[in-house]
Amino acid sequence: MDYSGFDVDDFIFDKAFTEWVRTGENDAFWQDLMQSQPLVSHKIEEAREIILAAASLPQAVLSAQEKQEMLQNIHQRIEEEEVVEDQPAVLTVFRKMWWAAAAVIIVAGWLTWKGTGSHSKEVTYEKLVAAEVKSAELQESVNTAEKPLLVNLPDGSSVLLLKGGRLSFNKANFNNTRREVYLSGEAFFEVSKNPEKPFFVYANELVTKVLGTSFTIRAFNDSKNVEVVVKTGKVSVFTQRDPEKEDKMKDNKLEGLVLLPNQQIVLERSQMKLSKSGIERPELLTLPAQKLSFEFDDVPFAEVAATMERSYGVEIIFDKELLGKCRLTAYLSDEPLNDKIRMICDALSATSEVADKKIFIKANACK
Amino acid sequence: MEKKIRIEKDIIECWNLLRAGDRKSFAHIYSFYADDLFTYGSYFSQDRDLVKDAIQELFIDIWRMRENLSATTSVKFYLFRSLRRKLHVLTETRTSFSTFDSEADLPEVISHEEEFMNRETQDGRLKQLHRLLSQLPPRQFEAIRLCYFDNFDLKETASIMQMNEQSVRNLIQRSIRHLRQLFTTIVSLFLFFYKTL
Numbered sequence: 001m002d003y004s005g006f007d008v009d010d011f012i013f014d015k016a017f018t019e020w021v022r023t024g025e026n027d028a029f030w031q032d033l034m035q036s037q038p039l040v041s042h043k044i045e046e047a048r049e050i051i052l053a054a055a056s057l058p059q060a061v062l063s064a065q066e067k068q069e070m071l072q073n074i075h076q077r078i079e080e081e082e083v084v085e086d087q088p089a090v091l092t093v094f095r096k097m098w099w100a101a102a103a104v105i106i107v108a109g110w111l112t113w114k115g116t117g118s119h120s121k122e123v124t125y126e127k128l129v130a131a132e133v134k135s136a137e138l139q140e141s142v143n144t145a146e147k148p149l150l151v152n153l154p155d156g157s158s159v160l161l162l163k164g165g166r167l168s169f170n171k172a173n174f175n176n177t178r179r180e181v182y183l184s185g186e187a188f189f190e191v192s193k194n195p196e197k198p199f200f201v202y203a204n205e206l207v208t209k210v211l212g213t214s215f216t217i218r219a220f221n222d223s224k225n226v227e228v229v230v231k232t233g234k235v236s237v238f239t240q241r242d243p244e245k246e247d248k249m250k251d252n253k254l255e256g257l258v259l260l261p262n263q264q265i266v267l268e269r270s271q272m273k274l275s276k277s278g279i280e281r282p283e284l285l286t287l288p289a290q291k292l293s294f295e296f297d298d299v300p301f302a303e304v305a306a307t308m309e310r311s312y313g314v315e316i317i318f319d320k321e322l323l324g325k326c327r328l329t330a331y332l333s334d335e336p337l338n339d340k341i342r343m344i345c346d347a348l349s350a351t352s353e354v355a356d357k358k359i360f361i362k363a364n365a366c367k
Numbered sequence: 368m369e370k371k372i373r374i375e376k377d378i379i380e381c382w383n384l385l386r387a388g389d390r391k392s393f394a395h396i397y398s399f400y401a402d403d404l405f406t407y408g409s410y411f412s413q414d415r416d417l418v419k420d421a422i423q424e425l426f427i428d429i430w431r432m433r434e435n436l437s438a439t440t441s442v443k444f445y446l447f448r449s450l451r452r453k454l455h456v457l458t459e460t461r462t463s464f465s466t467f468d469s470e471a472d473l474p475e476v477i478s479h480e481e482e483f484m485n486r487e488t489q490d491g492r493l494k495q496l497h498r499l500l501s502q503l504p505p506r507q508f509e510a511i512r513l514c515y516f517d518n519f520d521l522k523e524t525a526s527i528m529q530m531n532e533q534s535v536r537n538l539i540q541r542s543i544r545h546l547r548q549l550f551t552t553i554v555s556l557f558l559f560f561y562k563t564l
Contacts, residue, residue, distance in 0.1 A: 008547065009539070009540045009543045009544075011540075012515075012539070012543065013521070013536065018515070022518070046547070049492070049496065049542065050496065050515075050546060051515050053496035053497055053500060054500060054511050054512065054514075054515035054516055055516055056493065056497075057408070057497060057500065057501070057512065057516055058497060059406040060405060060406055060410075060415070060418075061405070062401060062402050062405040062411030062419075063408065065421065067402070068400050068431075070401065070419055070422065070423050071397055071398070071401075073393075073423050074397065074426045074427055074430075075424050077423070078425050078427060078430050078431075081431065084500060144542070182370070220483060228481050250468055309518075345446075
């Protein structure tokens, strides 16, 4: 490269030159050049001075605290923005608006909790139940069997309690202003929609609030985490220690951390840290009810009945000759079991009767 | 040079992870560039809060649209260009972004005595150059900063400033001419600044 004819502004645009000025690369070459071509060397000097001055300009500086605060704001705004308006439900002729429900799966991890002596601070099912004011009126369901246990709540919501699970609620005032249940273990919830009466699940340190959804919750006393997985609708979660707990519980809205379908949250109990994610481990959803969409497109009633039996562990008894081949189109994902039955009966002009785990469907022949 | 390339490679990896939805990589990119972005933004507005807001908005937008982001060879370039646009919108009324490059804004003339004294010291010369640079018309100042402070190449600088390369070249040439008119150098003074990066 012949630098003999170079002027100052030729040097500042020369890549090799700017590299030398910035990093000292090829210093020998440039020193040599300046020695051997004195006329060029003062141009080199000028160019170099200018570049160095530009490279060392006084700068406005962000303090470490400001930088950290900004990042927190960014995270917070991102969380807020991920709350999306409720997805419009798929409506069919058979769905009645006020029965739209959501299913929530509350799951607690199986990992044992390495307690560090702060066990007194932990919130457990036993403690919550003991603290319930009128504990004499608590109704508890315990599943000691292998199969999931279906629990129907007074408001029509259904809960599938898995093996070892325990569910309690206050019989007397369950459906007054709020609907509240306590959970230990794993359960799949299908909650009747009632925005006037929010539904709360207390599982260890986590409070899950729904207006009408389907979800799974896992909360075991000896486990490190509490998990909530949403199937349909949306729920909000917060901890028992949340300073804004009272406000979040009071109203008919879902605030705080809101979960949408196929999202899950894990509460790490010792640090009280909530983290949200998409469903990473679909194998955690073991119940057919958790996974099935209950969408029937012109399907024989016998098949619909079989699906319900499989999902809820109930027996559906009907006249196979009369009803077996009746075809049904229904989208029943959100509904608790009883609502599903009711809607199917409406569609078939049938009536139902429930006795223990048996559901009797009586109808005339279909058209 | 080696170190610079290595850092850029890591950042590009982070960028791709961010596009795939990795929050940690997103936070890492923020941490890596927040300071530079703030410094850059501050040349457009003395309002610290405004600049901070613009940077926060920028990153929120990036996360929100992470799936639509393209792969890039220079994350810094992308961030700078985006921040400039954001600040442009936020500071719409300010004159910093006047499209007409005002030649009338020449650096003030300093007294001969002051000039003489300044020549005597390295520090003095540097300070004087700094002053003259900051008194350049805004676009000239920006072009020089992007090329020599932020180390973007001409092409990137042009893209950030939304000009073509030749215009940027001309801009820088004009600014050098300005500086030289007002800051005559003494041939006998050899100043060797060894700056290590």
